[in-house]
Amino acid sequence: MNRFSPALVRPTRPLSPALVDRFAAVVGERYAVTDQADLAPFLVEDRGLYQGRSALLLRPGTTAEVAAICRIAHETETAIVPQGGNSGLVGGQTAHHGEVILSLRRLDRVREVDVTSNTMICEAGVVLAMAQAAAVEADRLFPLSLGAEGTCTIGGNLATNAGGTAAVRYGTARDLCLGLEVVMPDGSILNGLTKLKKDNTGYDLRDLFIGSEGTLGVITAAVLKLFPKPRSVETALIGLDSPRAALDLLTLMQATAGPSLTSFELIAAICFDFVVRHGPGLRLPMTSSHPWYVLAELSSTRDSETGTMEAVLANSIELGLIGDAVIASSDAQRRQLWTIREMISEVQKHEGGSIKHDISVPISAVPDFIEAANAEVARLIPAARPVIFGHLGDGNLHYNVSQPAARDPKLAKETFLARWYDVQHRVHEIVGEFGGSISAEHGVGVMKRDELNRVKDPTAMTLMRSLKNAIDPLNILNPGKVV
Ligand code: FAD
Ligand code: ZN
Numbered sequence: 001m002n003r004f005s006p007a008l009v010r011p012t013r014p015l016s017p018a019l020v021d022r023f024a025a026v027v028g029e030r031y032a033v034t035d036q037a038d039l040a041p042f043l044v045e046d047r048g049l050y051q052g053r054s055a056l057l058l059r060p061g062t063t064a065e066v067a068a069i070c071r072i073a074h075e076t077e078t079a080i081v082p083q084g085g086n087s088g089l090v091g092g093q094t095a096h097h098g099e100v101i102l103s104l105r106r107l108d109r110v111r112e113v114d115v116t117s118n119t120m121i122c123e124a125g126v127v128l129a130m131a132q133a134a135a136v137e138a139d140r141l142f143p144l145s146l147g148a149e150g151t152c153t154i155g156g157n158l159a160t161n162a163g164g165t166a167a168v169r170y171g172t173a174r175d176l177c178l179g180l181e182v183v184m185p186d187g188s189i190l191n192g193l194t195k196l197k198k199d200n201t202g203y204d205l206r207d208l209f210i211g212s213e214g215t216l217g218v219i220t221a222a223v224l225k226l227f228p229k230p231r232s233v234e235t236a237l238i239g240l241d242s243p244r245a246a247l248d249l250l251t252l253m254q255a256t257a258g259p260s261l262t263s264f265e266l267i268a269a270i271c272f273d274f275v276v277r278h279g280p281g282l283r284l285p286m287t288s289s290h291p292w293y294v295l296a297e298l299s300s301t302r303d304s305e306t307g308t309m310e311a312v313l314a315n316s317i318e319l320g321l322i323g324d325a326v327i328a329s330s331d332a333q334r335r336q337l338w339t340i341r342e343m344i345s346e347v348q349k350h351e352g353g354s355i356k357h358d359i360s361v362p363i364s365a366v367p368d369f370i371e372a373a374n375a376e377v378a379r380l381i382p383a384a385r386p387v388i389f390g391h392l393g394d395g396n397l398h399y400n401v402s403q404p405a406a407r408d409p410k411l412a413k414e415t416f417l418a419r420w421y422d423v424q425h426r427v428h429e430i431v432g433e434f435g436g437s438i439s440a441e442h443g444v445g446v447m448k449r450d451e452l453n454r455v456k457d458p459t460a461m462t463l464m465r466s467l468k469n470a471i472d473p474l475n476i477l478n479p480g481k482v483v
Contacts, residue, residue, distance in 0.1 A: 012078075012079050012097045012098040012099055013077075013078075014055070014098070015055050015056055015078070015100070019072075019076060019078065020032065020034065020055070020056055022072055023056065023058055023069060023072060023100070026058075026060070026065050026068045026069055026072070027058050027059060027060050027061070027065055027069070031058065031059040031060070031061070031106070032056065032057075032058055032059075033056070033057040033058075033059065034055060034056055034057075038057075039054060039057050039101075041086075042054070042057050042083060042086065042095075042101050042103060043094070043095065043101075045086060045087075045088070045089075045091070045093070045094065046087070047089075047349070049091070050091040050094045050096070050446070051094075052081075052094040052095040052096055052101075053095065053096075053097075053098050054081075054095040054098055054099060054100065054101050055098065055100075056100045056101070057100075057101045057103060058100060058101070058102050058103070059103045059105065059106050060102070060104075060106065060107070061106045061107065062107070063107070063181060063183065063189060063220040063221065066102070066104075066107075066183045066218055066220055067183045067187045067188070067189050068187065069102060069187075070183050070184065070185060070186065070187040070218065071186065071187030072187075073100070073185070073187075073476050074185060074186045074187055074474060074476060077474050077476060078099075078100055078476060079097065079099040079100065079475075079476050079477075079479050080099055080100050080101075080102050080218075080476055080477055080478070081093065081094070081095045081099045081100070081101050081102065081214065081478050082102050082104060082155070082159070082214035082218050082219075082477070082478060083101050083102065083103050083104065083156075084103075084104055084105065084124065084125065084152065084153035084154075084155045084156030084157075084159070085105070085127065085128075085148065085151040085152040085153045085156050086151070087148035087151045087152040087156065088156065088160060088442070088443065088445060089356075089358070089442045089443075089445075089447075090439070090442050090443050090444060090445025090446065090447040090448060091445040091446040091447050091481075092159075092160070092213045092214060092443055092444070092445030092446065092478065092481050092482075093156070093214070093445075094446070096446065096480065097479070097480065099478075099479070102218065103125075104123075104124040104125040104153065104155045104218070104219075104220070105125040105153065106125055107123035107124050107125040107126075107155075107220055107221070108123060108125040108126050108127070108130070109122075109123045109126070110122050110123075110126060110130070110131070110134045111123065111221065113134060113135070113137075113138045113140075113226075114195070115138050115139070115140060115226070117195050118140065118225060118226040118227070119178060119195045119223050119224065119225060119226060120134060120135060120138075120140075120142065120223070120224045120226055121193060121221060121222070121223050121224075122134075122154045122221065122222055122224055123154070123155075123220065123221045124153060124154055124155025124156075124158075124218075124219045124220050124221060124222070125153050125154075125155060126153060126154045127149075127150065127151065127152070127153055128144060128146070128148075128149040128150075128152050128153065128154065128157060129149045129150050131144075131154055131224065132144075132145070132149065135226050135229075136229065138226070139229055140226035140227060140228065140229055141226065141227045141228065141229045141230065142176070142224060142225075142226060142227075143166045143169070143170040143176065143227055144157060144162065144164055144166070144170070144173055144176055145164045145165050145166045146162055146163075146164035146165065147342045147345065154222055154224070155218075155219045155220070155222075157173045158173050158174075158177055158180070158209070158210050158219055158222055159209075159210075159211070159212065159213050159214050159219055160173070160211065160213060160441075160442065160443040161173050161174050161210050161211035161441070161443070162441060163391065163394065163396060163440065163441030164391075164441070165263045165265060165338075165341075165391065166262050166263055167391060167393075167394050167396075167441075168261060168262065168263060168264050168391065168393030168394055169259060169261060169262045169263075169299075170227065170262075172441065173210065174207065174210045174211065175225075176224055176225050177206065177210060177222050177223065177224055177225070178194060178195055178196065178197065178206075178223040178224070178225060179192045179193045179194035179195065179196075179206060179222065179223035180192045180193070180206050180209055180210070180219055180221070180222050180223075181193050181219070181220045181221040181222070182209050182217035182218065182219055182220065183217060183218040183220055184217050184471065185216075185217065185471065185472040185474070185476055185477045189220075190205065190217065192205060192206055193221060193222075193223050194223065195223055208467070211443070212482070213443050213444065213445060213478065213481055213482050214477065214478040214481070215468060215472070215477055215478045215481050215482050215483065216467070216468065216471045216472060216477065217471070217477070218477070228301045229301070230262075230299035230300060230301055231300065231301055231302060231303040232299065232300050232302065232303060232304070232306050233262075233297060233298070233299045233300075233334065234297065234298045234299075234306055234308065234309035234310075234327060234328075235295070235296070235297045235309075235327070235328040235333075235334040235337055235338075236294075236295075236296050236297075236309050236313060236325050236326065236327045236328070237284075237285065237286060237293060237294075237295055237325065237326050237337050238293060238294040238295075238296060238313065238316075238322050238324070238325040239286060239288060239289070239290030239292070239293055239322065239323045239324045239325065240290055240291075240292050240293070240294065240321065240322045240323055241290065241291055241292065241323065242291065242292060242367065243266060243292060243366055243367040243370050243392075244367040245292070245321050245322065246266050246292060246294050246392055247363070247364070247366060247367060247392070248319075248321050249294060249296075249316055249321050249322060250264055250294075250363070250392060250393060252312060252315065252316060252319075252321070253296060253298075253312050256308065256311070256312045256315075257298050257308050257309075257312065260298040260299060260300050260308065261296070261297075261298060261393065262297045262298060262299045263295065263296060263297040263391075263393070264294065264295075264296050264297075264391070264392050264393035265294065265295040265296070265341055265389065265390065265391060265392065265393075266292065266293075266294055266366075266388070266389065266390060266391075266392035266397070267292070267293040267294070267295060267341065267344070267388075267389045268291070268292055268293075268386070268387065268388040268389060269289065269290060269291050269292065269293065270385060270386075270387050270402075271344045271387055271388075271389050272284050272293065272340065274344065274347040274348060274350070274351055274387070275340050275343045275344060275347050277347070277350070278347040278350040278351075279340070279343045279346075279347055282336075282339065282340055282343065284340065285326050285333070285336065285337070286324060286325075286326050287324075288323060288324045290323050290324065294392070295337060295338075295341050296309070309327055310327060313325045313327070341389075344387075344389050345398075348387055348400060348402060351385075351387075351402045351403070351405070352402060352403040352405075352406070352409045352412060352413045352416065353402070353403040353412070353413035353414075353416040353417040354387065354400050354401065354402050354403070355400065355401045355416075355417070355419070355420050355423045355424060356398065356400045356401075357397075357398070357399040357400065357401075357424065357427050357428070357431075357438070358396070358398055358399075358438075358439055358440050358441060358442040359396070359397055359399055359427070359428075359431045359436055359437065359438060359439075359440055360394065360395045360396040360397070360436050360437045360440035360441075361395050361397075361431060361434040361435065361436035362395055362434065362435060362436070363392070363393075363394075363395040365395070365434040365435070365436070366392060366395060366397065368434070369397075369430065369431070369434050369436070370386075370388060370397070370399075372430050372433075372434075373386070373399060373427050373430050374386050376426045376427065376430060377401055377423060377426075377427070380419065380422055380423055380426065381401075381404065381416070381419060381423070382404075383404030383405070384401050384402070384403065384404055384416070384423075385401065385402040385403075385404065385405070386399065386400070386401050386402075387400045387401065387402050388400070391441075394440070395436075395440075396440040396441060397440075399427060401423060403416035403417075404416070424451070425451075428451060428454075428455060432455055438451055438452070438455055439452075443482075444481070444482045445481055445482070446480060446481055449480070449481065449482060449483070452482070452483075461483070464482075464483045465483050468482075468483050
């Protein structure tokens with residue numbers, strides 16, 4: 001089910017055998033895939049929400065090969081879709097119109113780790129977990145952390161400006177990058193692999209490509225920031241009554257722990273009900289149940305810095321902010337808490353259809369947003385079940401709505417998903433009323449392109465289209481995405 005207006009995209013011409021040969025000559029026969037069975041995994045994404053089609057997948061191994069591919073694409077006006085780990089959630093990496101798929105996964109070298117500058121140069125196809133491991137090997141931390149870290153790539157993370165669970169402390173992918181190497185749609189190479197913190201020599205081109213979702217250039221390598229490795233980590237699961245109580249706890253934790261606050265995730269009880277029901281042998285390590293939970297983590301570079309979590313939680317109980325809490329007493333327990341959190345998206349599938357939103361509002365507005373959105377969803381589909389979780393520390397919620405529990409789940413799923421736009425439209429209107437964003441971290445892709453037109457400042461849209469037109473005048477790079 002493709003949720004966008006195909007009419008806005010020029011149809012892709014079939015590739016001639018001669019053109020396929022030209023592309024294949026760049027990467028070698030082995031890495032120019034035309035067999036549909038081999039192409040299949042690159043055409044679908046995990047949730048089965050989007051199904052692409054393509055006659056050719058190219059798997060270059062160097063920046064020079066990427067540049068040669070773009071030169072041919074430019075000369076022949078052939079549309080290309082860059083793809084990393086294919087874990088994107090908005091259909092940005094899918095070839096919806098028969099475009100050539102350009103997979104960056106073979107660009108998987110860590111070119112350099114510089115512990116004095118605290119930087120690391122990774123090629124675009126380095127899987128995030130591998131980048132994290134390379135940092136650990138050098139006794140450093142690369143702090144970007146998300147559920148898909150075993151499959152998503154550095155190129156994809158930067159192209160989507162991924163957020164994740166440690167953004168409250170370290171920022172989003174944008175904040176973790178100093179420089180980029182990018183192949184432009186005409187095949188020229190922008191060498192911006194700088195380690196400089198300070199460089200005011202004109203427009204910030206790096207930030208233009210970060211978050212551009214493969215529509216302006218192909219990221220081939222990046223200079224990433226490294227941080228001191230935490231020596232002590234404290235993780236707690238906390239039960240409480242309301243998002244407002246969670247917000248008060250956030251304020252208290254920030255005041256007490258300062259920059260040690262690394263994660264602050266808000267989770268509605270229904271999320272854990274789903275995890276316990278469908279997760280593989282998972283259970284909540286807390287005897288009492290609560291309407292809401294917070295998964296919070298403090299970390300410090302000092303070995304002995306523990307006890308802060310306990311002190312904050314004791315204070316919170318005294319103030320009546322929280323009901324109950326467990327602090328992980330081992331790394332295995334910590335991992336278990338994070339597994340439960342990371343299973344939420346996965347287990348939601350077993351409860352039928354889900355209408356998803358990835359929104360942000362000012363942190364102070366989160367409780368009022370939840371109240372307003374829940375009321376509106378209940379008005380539209382009375383028995384629908386809001387399944388709310390997300391990064392409260394960033395004002396970012398995955399405001400998902402699961403279908404009503406029904407006897408015939410399949411039938412209910414279709415009827416329910418037919419209301420996707422009604423629900424999304426109203427939820428996004430409420431986001432707008434609170435001064436929020438309809439895409440906090442997953443991007444626009446095709447899923448939110450039409451919606452973006454509706455909600456974004458018209459001058460901003462005009463500027464974005466002008467930039468796209470100036471950089472990719474033939475519209476060959478990821479056409480039909482974002483703008
Ligand atoms: P892909 O899915 O392959 O591509 C995503 C977009 O980037 C596409 O538009 C593609 O064209 C473009 N692109 C990819 N590589 C390049 C490149 N080298 N140059 C130019 N453009 C490129 N996201 C978050 O932000 N926070 C989360 O907490 C989070 N959790 C997730 C949990 C799960 C279980 C899953 C499945 C996804 C989650 N995501 C999350 C979404 C996703 O993982 C991120 O968007 C990730 O950054 C995408 O990386 P990727 O390599 O898979 O990119
Ligand atoms: Zn998220």
